[in-house]
Amino acid sequence: MSVFSNLINNKMRIVEYTDPNHIYVENIRSFFNLNASVAKWLCEVAVKNNFLEKHYEYRCPIDDSVIYRTEDLSKITPELICQNCELNEEDKFSYNVEDLKPHPFYKIRK
Amino acid sequence: MNKELLWRLLHLYPFQATKNYFGSTSTNQTDMIDNVVATRTEDEIYKYCHGHFGLTKKHVYLFDDKKSALNIPATLNHMFTETTTSGAVTSYFIIARAWFTLGVITPYRNEDFWFPWPMKVDISPDGIVLEFTILERKIDYYLPSGVELIKTKQNVDEDFVLEELKLNNGIVWTPKDLHKGVKALWKDDTIDALQANYKKSKSSSVETMDSSFTLKKAYPDLYNEIVKGEITKTNFCFLKDKQLYSPRFVVEPKAGKIAFPLFSDSLNLNQNVIEKILKEN
Numbered sequence: 001m002s003v004f005s006n007l008i009n010n011k012m013r014i015v016e017y018t019d020p021n022h023i024y025v026e027n028i029r030s031f032f033n034l035n036a037s038v039a040k041w042l043c044e045v046a047v048k049n050n051f052l053e054k055h056y057e058y059r060c061p062i063d064d065s066v067i068y069r070t071e072d073l074s075k076i077t078p079e080l081i082c083q084n085c086e087l088n089e090e091d092k093f094s095y096n097v098e099d100l101k102p103h104p105f106y107k108i109r110k
Numbered sequence: 111m112n113k114e115l116l117w118r119l120l121h122l123y124p125f126q127a128t129k130n131y132f133g134s135t136s137t138n139q140t141d142m143i144d145n146v147v148a149t150r151t152e153d154e155i156y157k158y159c160h161g162h163f164g165l166t167k168k169h170v171y172l173f174d175d176k177k178s179a180l181n182i183p184a185t186l187n188h189m190f191t192e193t194t195t196s197g198a199v200t201s202y203f204i205i206a207r208a209w210f211t212l213g214v215i216t217p218y219r220n221e222d223f224w225f226p227w228p229m230k231v232d233i234s235p236d237g238i239v240l241e242f243t244i245l246e247r248k249i250d251y252y253l254p255s256g257v258e259l260i261k262t263k264q265n266v267d268e269d270f271v272l273e274e275l276k277l278n279n280g281i282v283w284t285p286k287d288l289h290k291g292v293k294a295l296w297k298d299d300t301i302d303a304l305q306a307n308y309k310k311s312k313s314s315s316v317e318t319m320d321s322s323f324t325l326k327k328a329y330p331d332l333y334n335e336i337v338k339g340e341i342t343k344t345n346f347c348f349l350k351d352k353q354l355y356s357p358r359f360v361v362e363p364k365a366g367k368i369a370f371p372l373f374s375d376s377l378n379l380n381q382n383v384i385e386k387i388l389k390e391n
Binding site for chain 1: 305322
């Protein structure tokens with residue numbers, strides 16, 4: 001019973017700390033205890049079946065913060081700026097979008 | 111001042127403001143500054159730099175020390191100063207010279223490099239405010255083609271200026287602690303943090319927000335923890351009356367330092383931020 005309740009508590013904790021507007025493959029992987037490629041496949045199936053929407057984010061190479069989010073990779077400004085790096089007077093704070101890799105994340109479709 | 115130094119001086123000011131002031135039709139900054147330096151007098155350029163100092167990128171230091179007047183040390187190697195008084199505040203606008211030693215190749219050699227450095231010191235019964243224009247970090251931009259920069263040493267920097275003013279004026283330099291003012295503005299949602307560095311009892315932490323998110327709104331519990339203790343360097347944005355203030359700034363409350371690393375869109379926005387924090391302090 002305590003093993004079962006621990007399992008439920010762990011699942012509930014994952015759900016509690018998962019933002020339904022920012023679901024990463026890792027959230028799915030750890031909830032279902034899958035390997036990463038299966039979790040990624042599951043997310044793509046959920047998108048095809050209209051349970052999830054797929055979005056993309058671009059992260060600053062210096063502080064890893066998200067500097068831009070989009071649903072449509074074809075409509076994106078060519079230059080992205082990390083406002084915190086700019087404020088911190090880093091030598092580099094603006095990036096050509098083609099020099100950054102888009103990271104996918106998912107939202108629950110309403 | 112020679113034309114090269116005037117060029118570097120104007121490069122510290124926003125392109126559009128300089129272009130509008132001097133009525134230039136150039137579409138790029140290099141051509142615009144070339145034209146202004148070639149056609150305007152030093153006095154005209156100094157007048158512009160003094161009147162538009164509020165637009166530059168700045169490091170601002172606030173001190174509790176009180177003085178009635180200031181001696182400007184000759185070691186600042188300044189080429190222009192102007193003193194003005196408004197009410198209880200006496201302002202000293204200074205264009206000093208920042209001296210760099212550059213290691214360049216080829217062949218390797220050390221070269222002296224001078225950069226005009228606008229700064230302002232305000233003295234009043236409330237204390238001293240020292241504003242330094244943030245100098246261009248990429249010095250190699252100013253070097254002729256074919257010269258490669260491999261080492262930079264700034265010999266006349268902010269610490270040097272503070273030390274020289276201290277020696278020449280008997281100032282101790284007591285930083286004005288800004289915690290009370292910053293926390294009051296954060297509490298009433300006038301400002302919120304984009305990145306917060308803060309002390310815990312046994313560690314230091316940093317929280318960096320993703321774009322379009324601010325810390326107190328996204329993580330109210332974390333905000334409540336942070337404001338119980340000492341805030342170190344934190345990046346803030348204004349949420350209320352945005353048109354009156356520089357939209358983003360950096361504060362180190364214990365050091366009495368406020369940084370405005372972006373050009374300002376109009377003359378009083380940085381000053382309004384400083385006054386807003388001091389009013390609550």
